[in-house]
Amino acid sequence: MYSNKILRVLKGKKIKVGDRIRLIKDKGVYEGILMPRIKMGNKDSLIIKLKSGYNIGIEFDNKTRIERLGKGRKLGVIPKLKIKRKKKLPNVSMVATGGTIGTHVDYKTGGVFMCRSPEEILSTTPELMNIIDLKNTHRPFTLASEDMTYKHWQEMAKLVAKELNSGCRGVIVTHGTDTLHYSGAALSFMLRNLSKPVALVGAQRSPDRGSFDGSINLICASYFTGYSDIGEVALVMHGTSNDNYCLVNRGTRVRKLHTSRRDAFQSVNEKPIAKIWTNGKIEKTGIEYTKFEDKKVIVDHKFEPKVALLKAFPNSDPSIIGWYLDKKYKGLIIEGTGLGHVPTGESGIEMGKFDPKMSWIPYIKKAIDRGVTVVMTSQTIFGRVHPYVYKNLRLVSETGAIYAEDMLTEVALVKLSWVLGHTKKKEKIREMMLTPLAREINPRTDLNSVVKSV
Amino acid sequence: MYSNKILRVLKGKKIKVGDRIRLIKDKGVYEGILMPRIKMGNKDSLIIKLKSGYNIGIEFDNKTRIERLGKGRKLGVIPKLKIKRKKKLPNVSMVATGGTIGTHVDYKTGGVFMCRSPEEILSTTPELMNIIDLKNTHRPFTLASEDMTYKHWQEMAKLVAKELNSGCRGVIVTHGTDTLHYSGAALSFMLRNLSKPVALVGAQRSPDRGSFDGSINLICASYFTGYSDIGEVALVMHGTSNDNYCLVNRGTRVRKLHTSRRDAFQSVNEKPIAKIWTNGKIEKTGIEYTKFEDKKVIVDHKFEPKVALLKAFPNSDPSIIGWYLDKKYKGLIIEGTGLGHVPTGESGIEMGKFDPKMSWIPYIKKAIDRGVTVVMTSQTIFGRVHPYVYKNLRLVSETGAIYAEDMLTEVALVKLSWVLGHTKKKEKIREMMLTPLAREINPRTDLNSVVKSV
Numbered sequence: 050m051y052s053n054k055i056l057r058v059l060k061g062k063k064i065k066v067g068d069r070i071r072l073i074k075d076k077g078v079y080e081g082i083l084m085p086r087i088k089m090g091n092k093d094s095l096i097i098k099l100k101s102g103y104n105i106g107i108e109f110d111n112k113t114r115i116e117r118l119g120k121g122r123k124l125g126v127i128p129k130l131k132i133k134r135k136k137k138l139p140n141v142s143m144v145a146t147g148g149t150i151g152t153h154v155d156y157k158t159g160g161v162f163m164c165r166s167p168e169e170i171l172s173t174t175p176e177l178m179n180i181i182d183l184k185n186t187h188r189p190f191t192l193a194s195e196d197m198t199y200k201h202w203q204e205m206a207k208l209v210a211k212e213l214n215s216g217c218r219g220v221i222v223t224h225g226t227d228t229l230h231y232s233g234a235a236l237s238f239m240l241r242n243l244s245k246p247v248a249l250v251g252a253q254r255s256p257d258r259g260s261f262d263g264s265i266n267l268i269c270a271s272y273f274t275g276y277s278d279i280g281e282v283a284l285v286m287h288g289t290s291n292d293n294y295c296l297v298n299r300g301t302r303v304r305k306l307h308t309s310r311r312d313a314f315q316s317v318n319e320k321p322i323a324k325i326w327t328n329g330k331i332e333k334t335g336i337e338y339t340k341f342e343d344k345k346v347i348v349d350h351k352f353e354p355k356v357a358l359l360k361a362f363p364n365s366d367p368s369i370i371g372w373y374l375d376k377k378y379k380g381l382i383i384e385g386t387g388l389g390h391v392p393t394g395e396s397g398i399e400m401g402k403f404d405p406k407m408s409w410i411p412y413i414k415k416a417i418d419r420g421v422t423v424v425m426t427s428q429t430i431f432g433r434v435h436p437y438v439y440k441n442l443r444l445v446s447e448t449g450a451i452y453a454e455d456m457l458t459e460v461a462l463v464k465l466s467w468v469l470g471h472t473k474k475k476e477k478i479r480e481m482m483l484t485p486l487a488r489e490i491n492p493r494t495d496l497n498s499v500v501k502s503v
Numbered sequence: 504m505y506s507n508k509i510l511r512v513l514k515g516k517k518i519k520v521g522d523r524i525r526l527i528k529d530k531g532v533y534e535g536i537l538m539p540r541i542k543m544g545n546k547d548s549l550i551i552k553l554k555s556g557y558n559i560g561i562e563f564d565n566k567t568r569i570e571r572l573g574k575g576r577k578l579g580v581i582p583k584l585k586i587k588r589k590k591k592l593p594n595v596s597m598v599a600t601g602g603t604i605g606t607h608v609d610y611k612t613g614g615v616f617m618c619r620s621p622e623e624i625l626s627t628t629p630e631l632m633n634i635i636d637l638k639n640t641h642r643p644f645t646l647a648s649e650d651m652t653y654k655h656w657q658e659m660a661k662l663v664a665k666e667l668n669s670g671c672r673g674v675i676v677t678h679g680t681d682t683l684h685y686s687g688a689a690l691s692f693m694l695r696n697l698s699k700p701v702a703l704v705g706a707q708r709s710p711d712r713g714s715f716d717g718s719i720n721l722i723c724a725s726y727f728t729g730y731s732d733i734g735e736v737a738l739v740m741h742g743t744s745n746d747n748y749c750l751v752n753r754g755t756r757v758r759k760l761h762t763s764r765r766d767a768f769q770s771v772n773e774k775p776i777a778k779i780w781t782n783g784k785i786e787k788t789g790i791e792y793t794k795f796e797d798k799k800v801i802v803d804h805k806f807e808p809k810v811a812l813l814k815a816f817p818n819s820d821p822s823i824i825g826w827y828l829d830k831k832y833k834g835l836i837i838e839g840t841g842l843g844h845v846p847t848g849e850s851g852i853e854m855g856k857f858d859p860k861m862s863w864i865p866y867i868k869k870a871i872d873r874g875v876t877v878v879m880t881s882q883t884i885f886g887r888v889h890p891y892v893y894k895n896l897r898l899v900s901e902t903g904a905i906y907a908e909d910m911l912t913e914v915a916l917v918k919l920s921w922v923l924g925h926t927k928k929k930e931k932i933r934e935m936m937l938t939p940l941a942r943e944i945n946p947r948t949d950l951n952s953v954v955k956s957v
Contacts, residue, residue: 195839196861228816231817305882307883308881308889309889313883357820357823369826384814387680388762390647397655429762430884435762
């Protein structure tokens with residue numbers, strides 16, 4: 050709630066939350082919709098939603114003037130798109146799971162709600178119905194993506210497969226952006242034999258903002274699923290800060306790399322598969338991809354949930370691994386430094402002796418001896434880990450830890466869960482982890498044999 | 504050791520490890536130095552160090568021909584630079600701590616050793632002595648950077664300050680690249696009142712390779728410390744894959760972003776301070792920096808070691824926080840998703856109920872109630888966390904967790920250790936964490952007040 054001082058002024062001017070107002074302070078003039086006061090923050094500040102969609106908080110004092118301009122938006126009403134089918138257009142279905150792309154601001158409470166139905170989500174993008182024939186829409190759950198778990202991934206995979214196997218050309222999945230890349234990897238591993246386009250789509254900005262990116266992302270995803278010859282899971286998101294094109298980022302080779310930019314998603318260690326312009330033009334980048342084919346997809350959705358991700362850092366206490374052993378974890382991803390290093394407890398010649406408490410090596414060894422799979426990735430994000438270049442890397446790899454090549458940490462995490470859901474055999478686990486199952490690894494260049502940088 | 508088959512052939516041709524050889528197989532001709540067989544890998548492959556510095560492993564079979572070309576390099580001898588002082592040049596000192604920049608390959612064993620003395624390290628870069636007058640050299644320890652700890656940071660800071668306060672214009676610190684950015688942050692916080700250039704320099708490729716980057720990095724660091732008007736800690740590393748210029752990346756705003764590229768270090772959320780060309784030209788980018796001044800630096804090196812970094816991910820078990828509480832940790836950095844999210848245990852409307860076991864919120868709250876400082880950063884690397892945009896963010900921030908603005912996770916980790924080494928008062932900790940102490944935070948733009956995107 051606003052302070053009593055502000056409430057008195059608002060009452061005097063007959064201004065209610067949700068009204069359009071003008072506020073003048075110092076040399077600034079601010080017009081927009083009066084928003085409710087959020088729980089935290091300065092109670093003496095008025096919150097106005099500007100036309101750009103941004104909220105601004107302006108401290109109200111004796112020199113501040115305020116006027117009512119008129120009624121604001123209707124409160125608490127979410128527009129809905131009436132879905133009209135055009136049967137000549139390509140058949141695409143949609144699975145709506147939540148996230149910013151389907152949010153709605155309630156101007157009465159200031160709260161941001163997630164829309165419940167695909168018809169609500171699509172109200173921002175009626176153009177979509179001139180591109181594809183929206184065959185079926187599903188809403189298995191409505192969730193912020195930070196709360197996605199295995200069961201949500203499995204539910205998504207089942208619905209996507211059901212649609213693809215009943216004649217759809219492709220499926221669009223709307224999803225929050227926070228863990229969009231984890232879900233992209235999960236779908237890539239679960240959808241075996243996939244040869245049709247599956248687009249994961251989110252938005253970095255909400256529909257009430259002028260910079261909403263969800264419409265363009267949905268339009269590009271419609272062209273991708275309805276018209277492209279690409280038969281893979283991809284994250285279709287803005288390629289730049291402008292509204293000119295989206296990138297088709299392979300589900301296993303992409304990562305969120307900015308908290309808020311619209312082009313936050315970037316392919317790592319390879320190019321995106323294609324650019325899709327808002328007019329429907331699809332421009333390939335030249336990398337290999339799975340070609341569209343009309344064949345059945347198989348859902349293989351077993352995961353081992355006891356898999357965790359740890360990050361090594363200076364002064365880190367490796368005995369944390371003991372906690373995971375006590376909890377009966379089956380797999381650990383260690384995000385090391387550089388080429389896949391962890392602290393080894395060396396102290397340097399003049400600084401005293403080796404400190405076994407600081408070394409990760411015996412803990413990794415202990416985990417592996419107990420049957421836990423340990424996989425090394427790098428916190429540098431880009432590049433490829435390597436088990437041989439330096440002595441300290443060999444110390445790690447000699448424990449039996451698997452060096453995950455150029456796989457992203459997040460992808461290695463999802464893959465390890467999936468692999469451990471399929472086999473308990475040590476050699477089979479290693480083989481599966483090091484074999485590309487959904488183009489998540491780019492095998493190294495080969496000169497008749499192995500090229501190594503020692 | 505090589506297989507007996509290979510050893511027999513080598514013996515017959517009087518070829519020894521370390522000799523220059525030519526190997527012909529299929530259509531390939533490979534010339535280089537015969538390296539010893541490393542412990543792992545195929546014993547039937549010969550390892551040759553090519554002129555480029557790369558090692559190549561070639562499987563030896565009946566069709567492989569091999570010839571001795573001559574004697575290779577002298578075994579086990581590390582060249583040394585004789586340091587000649589030119590007193591008219593600017594006074595700069597050096598602290599050598601280890602890392603790839605000072606490695607040497609022993610052609611007898613194939614092992615990579617770290618050089619012990621600055622004279623050995625500098626043997627790759629005699630040009631340096633025409634740029635600066637190398638006043639003093641120190642070798643406090645010789646360590647791979649993955650093994651750096653507080654005590655090493657403190658030792659570095661003391662030596663750097665000692666040199667700066669006894670008349671040096673600047674100091675070059677050579678260091679492994681894995682944790683170069685953690686050390687950059689640590690030095691930035693410890694060296695209070697700093698107004699002279701301190702360069703942290705490493706190499707991504709070892710001196711035995713044609714692509715060795717350490718010389719150019721040392722040359723640019725010499726220009727930076729000897730001639731620039733910048734009075735800050737900076738990582739001076741390759742700006743591109745070519746040998747044209749280095750970037751002066753602020754110690755608190757940079758991160759290793761590739762396992763092996765020479766331009767692996769990139770400034771995050773701001774531009775680097777300057778480019779330095781190999782001819783000494785210093786080109787500023789226009790961002791603000793601390794100007795050179797000849798005044799005393801103060802070493803303030805207290806750290807609280809009980810600080811850890813955790814990464815939140817889908818399906819992560821938040822009860823891991825309990826382990827840190829049991830171990831009496833004082834500070835936790837949680838690298839969340841997106842704007843600083845953690846799983847909240849929501850399951851979505853159709854997927855069953857809230858699952859308190861999956862929610863990080865009560866665990867964060869418990870930690871804070873016990874006096875532990877919890878700081879939120881983002882695993883997106885780029886961008887700024889935000890405590891208000893979504894309901895789930897407010898749930899976290901209402902526990903009292905500190906949202907670390909646009910600070911890098913690694914920098915937040917080092918800073919929290921440093922801050923907790925200075926105060927135990929909750930409000931003071933929050934104030935220090937959110938106040939830029941070494942330009943590690945870029946305060947948000949301000950329109951008389953706070954601009955928020957809700």
